[in-house]
Amino acid sequence: MSSPTTNVSAFAGEGLSKPAAPVRDRFCPSCGRSIAWEALSCPHCQWRQGEGSRLMVQHDPIPAGRRTLTYVGSALVPLLGIILGAMYMGRADEEHRHVGMMCLVLGVLNVFLLPTVLAAVLYVMVLGWG
Numbered sequence: 531m532s533s534p535t536t537n538v539s540a541f542a543g544e545g546l547s548k549p550a551a552p553v554r555d556r557f558c559p560s561c562g563r564s565i566a567w568e569a570l571s572c573p574h575c576q577w578r579q580g581e582g583s584r585l586m587v588q589h590d591p592i593p594a595g596r597r598t599l600t601y602v603g604s605a606l607v608p609l610l611g612i613i614l615g616a617m618y619m620g621r622a623d624e625e626h627r628h629v630g631m632m633c634l635v636l637g638v639l640n641v642f643l644l645p646t647v648l649a650a651v652l653y654v655m656v657l658g659w660g
């Protein structure tokens with residue numbers, strides 16, 4: 531039978547005896563020298579991680595027609611706007627993120643606007659114009 535205290539100390543001892551996490555190395559894609567795994571730039575040459583990966587991002591322009599359709603859809607169906615917005619904002623390029631933000635704003639606005647409009651219509655229907 532072991533008490534929780536001995537368990538904890540055994541656990542701690544195990545952790546101490548474990549060797550430190552090995553430092554992983556990789557090779558700089560520019561000069562080929564060994565650099566730290568998580569390094570975002572190479573200390574030996576001018577290579578930088580960001581510039582290389584940014585080139586990989588494909589620019590995917592959104593046609594004006596589809597953009598308008600997306601906005602109109604978001605304005606009419608708030609849920610669609612929020613879903614489309616979330617989808618577009620996950621994209622890497624600036625244009626999609628911008629359109630996604632607009633959809634999200636339109637969608638969220640309508641979530642609050644729609645019940646107000648419906649309530650107003652209902653109010654008029656029930657009570658009339660006076």
Ligand SMILES: [Zn+2]
Nearest residue numbers: 558561572575
């Ligand atoms: Zn390098």
